[in-house]
Amino acid sequence: MYSFRPVLVFLATVLCGLPALAVEQFEANWDSLNKHETPEWLLDSKFGIFAHWGPYTQAGAWTDNPNINWSNYYITCYNGIYSLNEKDARRTTFEKRYGPVTSGAGYRDLCADFKAEAFDPEAWADLIKRSGAQYAGICAIHHDGYAMWDSDLTAHSAGRTGPRRDLLGELFDSIRARGLKTFAALQHNRSYGHFKRIRDRLQEAGIEGVDLLNPANEDYYWFVGDEAEVTQRHRDLT
Numbered sequence: 001m002y003s004f005r006p007v008l009v010f011l012a013t014v015l016c017g018l019p020a021l022a023v024e025q026f027e028a029n030w031d032s033l034n035k036h037e038t039p040e041w042l043l044d045s046k047f048g049i050f051a052h053w054g055p056y057t058q059a060g061a062w063t064d065n066p067n068i069n070w071s072n073y074y075i076t077c078y079n080g081i082y083s084l085n086e087k088d089a090r091r092t093t094f095e096k097r098y099g100p101v102t103s104g105a106g107y108r109d110l111c112a113d114f115k116a117e118a119f120d121p122e123a124w125a126d127l128i129k130r131s132g133a134q135y136a137g138i139c140a141i142h143h144d145g146y147a148m149w150d151s152d153l154t155a156h157s158a159g160r161t162g163p164r165r166d167l168l169g170e171l172f173d174s175i176r177a178r179g180l181k182t183f184a185a186l187q188h189n190r191s192y193g194h195f196k197r198i199r200d201r202l203q204e205a206g207i208e209g210v211d212l213l214n215p216a217n218e219d220y221y222w223f224v225g226d227e228a229e230v231t232q233r234h235r236d237l238t
Contacts, residue, residue: 041135041181048135049128050185054146055107055114055162060097061089076143078107082198082212084205106211108220111146111156116163125174135181140168145191145222154224191222192230 026032052075059077063070073080073090080090082101091101098105128136141147150159150166158167172182199212211217223230 042183045134045181047131047133048137048181048183049131049133050136050183051138052142053138054142054144054148055111056142056144058110058114059090059093061093063089076194077110078144079194079198081107081110082202082210084201084207100209101211102207102209104209104211106217107144108156108161108211108217111144111162114158114162116158116165116167119163119165119167119170121167121170121174124171125178125180128175129178129180133180135183136175137183137185138168138171139187140184141186141188141191143187143190143194145188145195145224154220156220156224188222188224195222 026036052071056075056077059074059081061074061077061080063073077090077094080088081094083091085091094110095101095105098109125136138148140149145154145156147154147157147159149157149168151157155161158165168184172184175182195212202210202213207213212221218227
């Protein structure tokens with residue numbers, strides 16, 4: 001099981017060989033992390049592959065609005081799931097499947113159904129190798145706070161819900177076995193801002209019953225530790 005140190009979880013950055021670096025070379029402070037230098041192999045590489053993959057990929061809604069950033073529309077589908085607009089396609093699609101968000105149904109239900117049954121890391125790695133890419137990786141944590149590995153820090157992760165697999169670790173092992181480099185993006189710092197905005201919007205509208213308004217869910221969705229520390233770190237990075 002990969003174990004990322006808490007300070008690294010909140011970085012919105014890209015590091016190569018992340019699990020080894022996190023444990024062996026860096027301390028949990030900014031002075032140490034700021035010593036990171038871009039490796040020569042990355043400077044010399046011409047082609048790499050990066051993918052966003054997570055629970056949001058099964059939201060199921062669709063839009064043909066040409067004025068919408070379609071990638072963010074889907075990748076941050078929770079903005080629609082918790083939309084004040086009851087006709088938002090992401091919310092209506094979600095509620096047909098799980099019930100009203102005002103009754104407690106929420107993004108965690110989508111995560112629980114993210115089973116990754118067809119995920120074949122060997123097939124992914126073979127395709128990456130055939131493409132000629134010299135390095136590849138995925139978003140280890142997107143703005144939804146969902147960790148794509150078997151995390152010992154949060155239950156909001158692939159190892160403890162949904163697929164109950166170390167998806168990131170399996171993929172990295174397969175890619176590395178083919179002599180390629182790996183990298184991952186961790187964007188959990190944005191989880192706090194995204195979910196806090198949604199929560200504030202719901203509170204201002206006087207809406208009740210939504211799981212994001214339950215203080216018991218704050219650590220699950222976005223704090224992952226001490227609230228004061230996370231809040232300050234978010235302020236430092238924004």
